[in-house]
């Protein structure tokens with residue numbers, strides 16, 4: 454392979470997803486000589502195969518669900534689902550047919566330099582980039598930032614490696630909703646696709662190995678979503694062991710200890726893993742079999758090496774990746790005087806309908822950490838707004854209080870606009886607002902967020 458020489462820069466960023474792009478742009482904007490290295494598309498998973506296209510699917514499928522609620526509320530309406538407008542929006546509006554020219558130009562406009570290729574560390578200050586037609590070495594004067602994200606993880610199910618299953622990348626590129634779909638994995642990826650396709654008429658099964666959906670969240674969240682999906686006609690199975698997968702002219706056959714499932718398409722959504730070996734991280738002494746890159750509170754891995762985003766395993770969300778980019782950029786620009794990362798009020802939203810928003814600790818995690826916990830819950834259908842809303846009003850608000858400190862350490866808001874109601878709860882957890890102060894507020898009537906007041910009134914001893 455041709456050697457295209459050695460280059461030098463202040464900072465080399467390997468991986469230009471949301472985190473790498475934000476960091477590289479801000480350092481370049483501050484006058485540093487930054488090279489951004491990206492193997493695929495600048496912007497990463499989120500705009501092309503993740504957050505944005507999937508939320509376009511969710512938006513469209515929610516419109517169908519609302520139409521189906523008309524008979525209960527407002528007369529007659531009938532939905533005739535057509536996936537074509539969704540596929541068109543994803544291709545033309547979200548991804549510009551999976552073209553990142555605008556993102557590359559934006560970075561160049563900020564003063565950065567861009568290399569399309571695959572980067573691999575050779576020690577702390579050197580990145581070897583394999584690009585079309587050659588290789589180059591880039592030496593970093595200040596440091597290297599690893600922001601290379603993760604790739605879908607396929608569990609060791611017999612036969613899975615021999616069948617043409619879908620990952621999120623294939624599902625996002627679907628031109629039509631399949632006739633039937635078997636989803637392996639009841640996490641956010643699996644559930645968002647499952648409900649969206651089902652509302653377009655796909656017959657959907659969801660197979661989850663654990664005894665509940667959305668495992669890391671409150672058990673009530675998984676129960677809620679499982680109940681709603683089952684009511685909408687999805688076949689949701691938890692505590693399932695998959696013993697084999699096969700594919701033939703008729704589609705996929707998935708064997709489980711609960712029987713066989715046949716489907717036109719199979720979506721594997723069983724988590725994601727980084728490729729630490731491929732990134733050459735052994736060259737800086739890291740264990741490349743680890744699930745994530747260990748970092749300190751300023752995203753430092755070793756002297757002159759930073760890492761951020763999904764690859765550090767502190768929450769696989771775009772907002773976490775971009776937050777960590779800010780922490781790392783300030784560390785680099787100030788020479789170590791920047792703020793440290795604080796994950797106490799980490800928010801997350803699964804965009805099913807009902808949306809499941811959560812921030813901070815769940816009740817179980819708080820107890821594991823030795824917090825003396827009190828919880829309070831309000832059921833959305835019993836709140837004024839939930840009762841008015843009626844069709845599609847499933848949900849709850851659950852608060853987790855540190856009784857000794859008198860502050861919320863976690864909260865869940867599941868329901869219509871659950872992710873938006875979460876905003877107030879995120880502020881409360883982040884700012885450690887006293888529960889007494891939250892009780893003294895005026896909550897607008899009749900909003901969904903007024904359910905927070907009902908949950909505050911329900912805070913009772915959980916001991």
Ligand SMILES: Cc1cc2nc3c(=O)[nH]c(=O)nc-3n(C[C@H](O)[C@H](O)[C@H](O)COP(=O)(O)OP(=O)(O)OC[C@H]3O[C@@H](n4cnc5c(N)ncnc54)[C@H](O)[C@@H]3O)c2cc1C
Nearest residue numbers: 468470471472492497498503504572602762763769770771
């Ligand atoms: C289906 C789906 C839906 C999602 N929905 C949401 C959501 O609603 N909200 C939310 O907050 N998050 C969501 N996420 C998660 C979100 O997409 C990620 O958290 C986010 O993209 C992580 O950003 P990142 O910069 O860490 O990594 P990535 O976005 O993965 O970017 C890493 C980049 O590094 C590049 N790269 C990898 N190795 C190399 C190498 N050796 N050399 C050069 N380049 C390399 C990759 O090509 C990639 O472009 C979703 C994810 C998926 C899959």
Ligand SMILES: NC(=O)c1ccc[n+]([C@@H]2O[C@H](COP(=O)([O-])OP(=O)(O)OC[C@H]3O[C@@H](n4cnc5c(N)ncnc54)[C@H](O)[C@@H]3O)[C@@H](O)[C@H]2O)c1
Nearest residue numbers: 608638639640641642643661662722723724769802803804
């Ligand atoms: N709305 C959002 O913010 C959003 C949306 C999608 C993805 N994401 C991010 O992407 C990450 C990856 O999502 P994900 O849903 O793939 O991962 P996940 O780890 O959250 O869920 C994967 C699920 O698959 C199950 N599983 C694993 N092996 C299995 C097997 N052999 N059989 C059956 N079930 C099995 C796990 O028990 C788990 O419940 C998430 O952690 C999330 O942070 C975020």
